[in-house]
Amino acid sequence: MKKVLVIGSGISGITCAIECAYKGIKVVLVSPYPSERAQSVLAAGGINAVLPGPDGDSIESHIEDTLKGGCFVAGKDAVRGLCEDAPDIIRWLETLGTVFSTEEDGTIKRRAFGGQSYKRTCYCGSSTGKQIVTALVMEARRLEGAGHIERIYGLWFHSALIRDGKCHGAIFHNGNSGCFEILTADSVVMATGGQNALFGKTTGSTLCDGYSAGRLFLQGVDLKNLEFIQYHPTTIETAQKRMLISEAVRGEGGRLYYEEGGRRIYFMEDRFGPGGNLKSRDVCTRCIEETGRDTVYLDISFLSKEEIMKRIPEVYELCMKYRGIDISRQSIPVSPSVHFFMGGIAVNNKHETNIRNLFAVGECASIYHGANRLGGNSLLSAIHGARVVAASLKNGTEDTGAEDFSAELKSAKDELASKRNTASQFPVMYIRDLLAESMKQNLGIVRNADRLKAGIDDVDYYMSIADKIRYDESEPAYLAYSLDAILTLARATLVCALYRQESRGSHLRSDHPDTSDEYDTSAIISYDGGRYTTCLDREGRYEH
Template identity: 60%
Template sequence: MTKVLIIGSGISGLTCAIECASRGISTILVSPFPSERAQSVLAAGGINAVLRTDNGDSIEQHIKDTLNGGCNIAGVKAVTGLCSEAPDIVRWLEGLGTVFSRDKESKIMQRPFGGQTYPRTCFAGTSTGKQIVTALVMETRRYEGKGLIERRFWTDFYGALIKDKTCYGALLYNEATRTLESVTADAVVIATGGQNRMFSKTTGSTQCDGYAAGKLFEQGVELKNLEFIQYHPTAIETDRKNMLISEAARGEGGRLYYEDGGKRVYFMEDKFGEKGNLMPRDVVSKTMYETGRDIYLDVSFLGKAQILDRIPEVYDLCMKYRGLDITRESIPVKPSVHFFMGGIAVGLNHMTNISNLYAVGECASIYHGANRLGGNSLLAAVYSGRTAAKDIASRKVEQEPSDWSEFASREQGRLEAIREAEGAVFSVHIKNMLRENITGSLGIVRSEKEIDKSIEVLDHLIDVETSGMVRYDSSELEYFNYSLGGILKLGKAMLVCARSRCESRGAHLRSDYPEREESFKKATIISYDEGEFNTRLVGEDAYEG
């Protein structure tokens, strides 16, 4: 029987575990926290699928919208698979117990989201992610009862067991015992979410710290399209993070404006017409940035009843963090880092360039090109989990047993030395510098000059880390805290990718290269080899690991 190790228990990891277990595959699912605390539960707006065609919508149109929204660099085959399976995915989730909102005729309601030709975002109030996670956890427990899934919490990914470009399992860090354990498996699936914590403030979870992607990059795993970082147009800033005002607020009719001499200017509608407020996120954020004004979102005209019925979480959030009553007042909003189109490079079957190592969900880069459409990432999380599981089952991989205990005890020794080291520079200081630099140079608009300055700082931080000058700060609240090498290299890789794309496309806007260039209608692949960061461009659907 095949044994699979899945790292990360958000929507993509849970789906992959269920799909593996349903095929009789023995599955271990690990994460530092239970699924109920994964970023997936924050998803408010909904999940996309074409459920009706009587309004003119079609799967072909969903494919077209997704490719156009991503500025035509996502693969046609990948996106076709994603959109074609969407209706079945929504029905499957409903069958597992996700309670989607329904209309008077008992049909699943669908609201318009940015970049869609027809309304196709299915939602469960404004807690779609929570509802989906709850349903998937229940199903996971069923397989746990049958002995097919083992869930391990308070357990972190430390690194993969890789030899000759093949993955044999992973080293896991047990937070309670503070020890490393080597766990072998026929296939390993990385489902660790985006790289939010590489920035000072985002709308996402601090669990999405980029550690796994960075560590794997150090270990020879290729990454892709790291320059494409989605700024969601509507967030409100608080002390520690940016709180998302879901696109559902604009889907329900919310209007963006700024004030000029006491008069409201509905700049998105003026520039793009009736659907202006629901242009793709890259377009809205860019246009907001270009106004140079304070921007407001008005939903008050919808009336209290509709606001409380359709976007209650937006109401609660504004009341809680700003004391703002959105049934009467406008919301001051600004763009915030939100989603990562880039991540671990995978082929159509979700395998990386390392045999038997897969990546799914937001940590993988394949469907969203240069800009993701709202509602497509929950879909991609489920679809990618399913796709990887199907591939693992069809390949019937069964590896020869291998012994990694010596490697594990060597790494344990290294970890203890790191923990005890009394270097002069606190780890928290290095992380803050990393975040400040990434935030400062990978804003909505970037330039070579700013990127180069940050690369210089990161090169220095990498030197500090490798020369053993770091003192690890155990008071930090982050769960796995004893390695900075990976995230520093991931940070540099993000900058190198952004520097190498000498054009403006989707969420990557360069002040020094403002035009879109045909020669860059490709994905950026970056690899790390003995200190060298190497980039290359690959064509649509061409990546096979």
């Protein structure tokens, strides 16, 4: 029986495990923590699908909105597959026990989300991610009981086992035993999420640090569209992180404004008319940036408390708990923050990377979202991508045969030992904090060549002192071995942003403010012996 190793157990990883099990493939699902601790549980607003109804919505319209939202960078066929699969995904999630919010007649409620022509975002109150993960975990447990899936926690990805352009498994560090371990498989699926921790405090989880993408890049895996980083326009500051104020608030009629001379200026409505607050995330973020204010306000207080508690209870509770703000009476102070990564591991329409038997799904993969993702499309793409992989694996996994990887295991151990023995000068978290500060300064909402070059210089400096960094024995080994790859990913992202000499979607260059036909497609970055090489995917090598 074919064996697949899925790394990461958020919505994309766990769905991939389930779908592979349905197809008779033996799955090992690995992550440091259980699915309930993945970033996926934070998803609040909903998941997009065109469901039957009288409103005139259509799959063609979903496709058009997705392509337009992504500024026509995403592949048309890939997006068509995504949108066509959406209704079936919702039906499947319902059969697993996901409790969607429903109308009185039992039909699934849909809310308006930015950049979409119709209300098509299905939701479970304001805890959609949590509800979906719960249903998926139940299904995975059932399949585990039947012997199709094995779930292993406590393992941190170290590197892929790649020989002759083919992936045979991966090396992990076991956080409990302190040892490195090898897991071999006929195919490996990366599902390790986004790259939030490169930027310090964001709306996402610090578990999403981009290490896996950075490490695979060093191992010869192509990355794509790293410059497209979505800033969510409405987040609030709390002690630990930037908390997301879901787009659902604007979907329920929330209005963005700032104050001037004692007057409220509804800048989105002034510019785009009554629907202005529901412009896509990149447009809202750009408009907030143009107000020249660090903070603007979002008002939903025209709804009664009863209505708010019915439609967006978690937003009410979040604002009250973390900031003492009663949103039924007060406006919410909001500002943009890093939220989602359209770029990541380059995959084709079958989710294959440029290494045979190595796949990527979910937020760590770059496909479907082009230059800007529409809210509600990423849970959808995490699940759809996982289904696509399972379908490809059913038809095409090859037996990789037994090989000896003791040399690779020894090299991982030696690498860690050499890091432990360095002269101690700088604690590793100090460098991670400096990196986050530099990324925020130099790769913010608006970039320019000088800033981006300054960012690259910073990263080069951090790389040059990496051998002087202190790794305490008391700290997780992961911290010790992950820094090089994280710095490499940060550098690759800055190089990509410098390469794209135009403004498009979430990528705004003050020195190249216009959108240029020259760059109307994805950009690929490769690593070869210390060289970062960028090129446009003119031939549709990846998604099309």
